[in-house]
Amino acid sequence: MSQHICKVKGLMSSGYVNNHWIHDPKGYSIKSGYGLLQGGHPSVGWYKDVWDAWCFPKHSIICWLIQHEALNIREKLFRLQISDSNQCVLCENGTETHEHLFYRCKYGEKIKNQLEEWLQIQLDPNCMGISMIQQRVCRMALVAFWYCLWIERNSCRMEQRLKCPERLVQEIKRVLCARIQLKLAGGVRLQDKN
Structure with missing residues (x-):
């Protein structure tokens, strides 16, 4: 369990700098943090x-x-x-x-x-x-x-x-x-x- 928590913290800290998610120009949000943890999703036309x-x-x-x-x-x-x-x-x-x-x-x-x-x-x-x-x-x-x-x-x-x-x-x-x-x-x- 502790290994899993460390992995999540590592993933989150890699995208989190100075209280902002790196890939989110609007700053920190739950959505951007969740998106970072989930990785990319292929877009679908429908x-x-x-x-x-x-x-x-x-x-x-x-x-x-x-x-x-x-x-x-x-x-x-x-x-x-x-x-x-x-x-x-x-x-x-x-x-x-x-x-x-x-x-x-x-x-x-x-x-x-x-x-x-x-x-x-x-x-x-x-x-x-x-x-x-x-x-x-x-x-x-x-x-x-x-x-x-x-x-x-x-x-x-x-x-x-x-x-x-x-x-x-x-x-x-x-x-x-x-x-x-x-x-x-x-x-x-x-x-x-x-």
Whole structure:
């Protein structure tokens, strides 16, 4: 234990000079100390999309798990012999993988198509060729869609009941409208309005 403490102190003192962390121009902070101890992290292109401030944190967590293919989908549970089937619970047409559930499932496609028609934006993780506000709404809608799809999938698996796509779309619309109103009430930068 004492060796570990000495190692941490050594690491910290190597980056700490005259009450400032060397690599942090703003001076000492917990974040800079933690960053020094952790070392560098490779940047990932989807980080800002997942953790966008307009998205609900609980939606972002599910999105992060999707990006890492870390959800307990049926294909994974079937492989571990926890589930008796690897079929998609929602459409019953294909193996339930992350790719299938969030990008190929016919049930999910109906919901996504209705949301795109309502928003007049294609729900695409890249959100190219649209204004900053549209990009934020697009990301927020996509993350909310994935979250609600995952919750509905779990509900269907446990209770053997599935909402019609139109009902789930209405629920997602209510969530999105409330969140957009909240964010717009907080003020929007001029360049984001275009």
